[in-house]
Amino acid sequence: MFKKHKASWLSLCAFAFDLCAVVGAWLLAYLIRFNGSIPPQYIYSGLKGLVWVLPAYGFMFRALGLYRGMWVFASLPDLVRISKAVVAGALIAMVASLMIQPVQVTPRSVFIVSPMLLFLLMGGARAIYRATKEFYLYGALIAQGKPVLVLGAGTAGASLARELSRSSEWRLVGLLDDDPAKRGREVYGHKVLGTIDDLPECAKALRARHAIIAIPSASVAAQRHAATLCVRAGVHAMVLPSLTALAPGQGFLSQVRHIDLEDLLGREPVTIDTPHVEALLHDHVVMVTGAGGSIGSELCRQILRFRPAQLVALDASEFAVYRLLEEVREHFPDMHLVPIVGDVKDSLLLDHVMARYSPHVVYHAAAYKHVPLMEQLNSWQAVRNNVLGTYRVAQAAIHSGAKRFVLISTDKAVNPTNVMGASKRLAEMTCSALQQTTQRTQFETVRFGNVLGSAGSVIPKFQQQIAKGGPVTVTHPEITRFFMTIPEASQLVLQASSMGHGGEIFILDMGQPVRIVDLARDLIKLYGYSEDEIHIEFSGLRPGEKLYEELLADDETTTRTPHPKLRIARARDAKPNLLDELLPWLLQRTVLSDDEVRRDLRRWVSEYQPAMGPTLQSVNLKAPAAS
Incomplete structure (x- = not known):
C-alpha cells in the first residue's frame, strides 16, 4: 500500500x-x-x-x-x-x-x-x-567494479556495453573488434581499442582479468580463437551464446556463461539429414548395447528424438541401466524404453531379447575401451568382450531379421599397437565376414577418436587432478589425440547408419589432432591457475599407447559421402573363412595369458604391432614452455 x-x-x-x-x-x-x-x-x-x-x-x-x-x-x-x-x-x-x-x-x-x-x-x-x-x-560502485573487456563491437557487444555501464559488478574498460572501421570509435562511451589479437597487450595494460566474448554470429573457428587467446593470456573468459539461444525478455549480460573446454576445442555444429535418419528410426524398434555408457546413452537420447516404437537398452551395469531409465522417464515420459541388464556374450539372452522385440536397427556400442587396463592382466577379457560379444550380438541380429547392424569402432583400430585397438579391428573384420554370409542385415562400422567427457577419458582425469591441486600427469610431451563432443559423435553415427548399403567403414571428420600437453595447459588456466601453481608432469607412455592416433590404415583409401563430415574407408576385407578359424579360438575354455593373446592377435590382425615405442623414464619432469 x-x-x-x-x-x-x-x-x-x-x-x-x-x-x-x-x-x-x-x-x-x-x-x-x-x-x-x-x-x-x-x-x-x-x-x-x-x-x-x-x-x-x-x-x-x-x-x-x-x-x-x-x-x-x-x-x-x-x-x-x-x-x-x-x-x-x-x-x-x-x-x-x-x-x-x-x-x-x-x-x-x-x-x-x-x-x-x-x-x-x-x-x-x-x-x-x-x-x-x-x-x-x-557511479561509486562502477569505479570499484572488476575491469572487463568485451570482444566484439557489433550488435551483441554494443548491447553488453550498455548493460555493463549500469553494472555494479563490472567496469567496462574497452572493446576489441577485428573490423578496421570500428577501431578508435566509441560504443556507448567506451572506445574500441584494437583487434581481438590485441587482447594480451590490452588486458595487461588495463589490468583486465576478465573478458566477455560477444561475437555470437562469428564462425566457430573465430570464437575458438578468441577463447584460446583469453586462456593463453591468463584472462578469465566468458562467452555470449548464439543469439538464437538467448532467452526472450532477458538481458544479454544475464545470458553470459563461463567458457568451457568445448569452447577451446569448438567445432562447427553438426547438421544431419533428418528425413533419412527419421525414416530409419521413426516408429521402429531400435536396440542399443552398451546403452549406459557415454556414447551409448547419448545415442539413446538422440534416437528418442526421432520417436521410435521402442528402444531396447542393454548394458552389463545395473546402475547404468537404472540411471538411463530414470533420465528417459523424466525427459521422454511418453517413450517406451526396455531396460535389459546383461552381457553381450550371453547368446541365450540376446536371442531371447531380439526374438521378442525384433529390432529394426542395432547399435553395438558395448566394448572394453581403456587401453592400459586392457593391455595387462585383462587382454583375454578385452578380446572376448570386444570380438566375441560383437559376433554374438550380430548373429542374434541376423536371426531376428534386423535391417541394420552398426558397430561403434575407434581410431585405435587403425594400425593398432595395443590389445584394445587390435580387438576392435578384429570386431570390424568379424562384421565384414558376417556381411558376406547374409543379404538380410546390412553391417556398417563407424570409427571416431576421443570424445570429450567420456568415461575414462583424459579430460575427467585432468579435472580431478586440478581439483586436488595437481600435478597434472601427461604421458609424453608430443602425444596427440583427436577430439569431438559426445553429441556430435552420436549424431554422425545416426547419420552414417542411414547412409550405408552394407559393409562400409565410415570415418568421422575429427578435425585436427590436439596436443595433450596443450590441452592440459589450457585446462589449468581455464580453472584459474598458473603452471607454477599446478605443475605438469610427464609419466611416460603407458603399455600399448601410441604417440598419435590414425583414422586410416596405410593400405586404406577413402571415398566421399553426401555428408561433409563422413567418409568411407576402403578397408581390407576379411577372409571368407575367418569365422571358421576365429570362433574356436574365442570359445576355448583356456584363459590365455597377455603374451599369448598378443601373439595370436598378430595372426588375425596382420597390421597389429605391439607398441615398443619410447617412454619417458623420469616421472617428475617440468613441462616445456608452450610454443
Whole structure:
C-alpha cells in the first residue's frame, strides 16, 4: 500500500513539474519573441493565454500516458510520447486561441517556439534526472567494479556495453573488434581499442582479468580463437551464446556463461539429414548395447528424438541401466524404453531379447575401451568382450531379421599397437565376414577418436587432478589425440547408419589432432591457475599407447559421402573363412595369458604391432614452455 501511494505521489509531482514547464516555455517564448522586453499590452494576453494552454497540455499529458514510465529509466519511447503530447497540446491551444480570442493578440510565433522549448524542458529534465540517478546509484560502485573487456563491437557487444555501464559488478574498460572501421570509435562511451589479437597487450595494460566474448554470429573457428587467446593470456573468459539461444525478455549480460573446454576445442555444429535418419528410426524398434555408457546413452537420447516404437537398452551395469531409465522417464515420459541388464556374450539372452522385440536397427556400442587396463592382466577379457560379444550380438541380429547392424569402432583400430585397438579391428573384420554370409542385415562400422567427457577419458582425469591441486600427469610431451563432443559423435553415427548399403567403414571428420600437453595447459588456466601453481608432469607412455592416433590404415583409401563430415574407408576385407578359424579360438575354455593373446592377435590382425615405442623414464619432469 505504501509503495502504491508513493508511486501516485511521484506521478503527481511529475505532472506538476510538466505543467510548470508549460508555463515556463510559454513565458520564455514571449521573451524570445520580444528580445527580452515584453510590451505591457502583451503581458496580459500572455497570462490570459495560459488559461486554455495549461488545460490543453495537461489533458494530452494524461491521455498519452506520460506518467506510466519512471524517469530513472527514461528512454526513446518516453521522448516519442512527450513529442506527441506536446504537438497535440500545441494544436489544441492554437484552435482554442482562435475560438476564444476574436482579435488575435498573442503573437503567432509563440505557438511555434513554445512547444519546442517545452519539449526541451521536459525531455531534458528527464535525461538529467536519469543521468544523475545513475551516477549516484552506480557511479561509486562502477569505479570499484572488476575491469572487463568485451570482444566484439557489433550488435551483441554494443548491447553488453550498455548493460555493463549500469553494472555494479563490472567496469567496462574497452572493446576489441577485428573490423578496421570500428577501431578508435566509441560504443556507448567506451572506445574500441584494437583487434581481438590485441587482447594480451590490452588486458595487461588495463589490468583486465576478465573478458566477455560477444561475437555470437562469428564462425566457430573465430570464437575458438578468441577463447584460446583469453586462456593463453591468463584472462578469465566468458562467452555470449548464439543469439538464437538467448532467452526472450532477458538481458544479454544475464545470458553470459563461463567458457568451457568445448569452447577451446569448438567445432562447427553438426547438421544431419533428418528425413533419412527419421525414416530409419521413426516408429521402429531400435536396440542399443552398451546403452549406459557415454556414447551409448547419448545415442539413446538422440534416437528418442526421432520417436521410435521402442528402444531396447542393454548394458552389463545395473546402475547404468537404472540411471538411463530414470533420465528417459523424466525427459521422454511418453517413450517406451526396455531396460535389459546383461552381457553381450550371453547368446541365450540376446536371442531371447531380439526374438521378442525384433529390432529394426542395432547399435553395438558395448566394448572394453581403456587401453592400459586392457593391455595387462585383462587382454583375454578385452578380446572376448570386444570380438566375441560383437559376433554374438550380430548373429542374434541376423536371426531376428534386423535391417541394420552398426558397430561403434575407434581410431585405435587403425594400425593398432595395443590389445584394445587390435580387438576392435578384429570386431570390424568379424562384421565384414558376417556381411558376406547374409543379404538380410546390412553391417556398417563407424570409427571416431576421443570424445570429450567420456568415461575414462583424459579430460575427467585432468579435472580431478586440478581439483586436488595437481600435478597434472601427461604421458609424453608430443602425444596427440583427436577430439569431438559426445553429441556430435552420436549424431554422425545416426547419420552414417542411414547412409550405408552394407559393409562400409565410415570415418568421422575429427578435425585436427590436439596436443595433450596443450590441452592440459589450457585446462589449468581455464580453472584459474598458473603452471607454477599446478605443475605438469610427464609419466611416460603407458603399455600399448601410441604417440598419435590414425583414422586410416596405410593400405586404406577413402571415398566421399553426401555428408561433409563422413567418409568411407576402403578397408581390407576379411577372409571368407575367418569365422571358421576365429570362433574356436574365442570359445576355448583356456584363459590365455597377455603374451599369448598378443601373439595370436598378430595372426588375425596382420597390421597389429605391439607398441615398443619410447617412454619417458623420469616421472617428475617440468613441462616445456608452450610454443
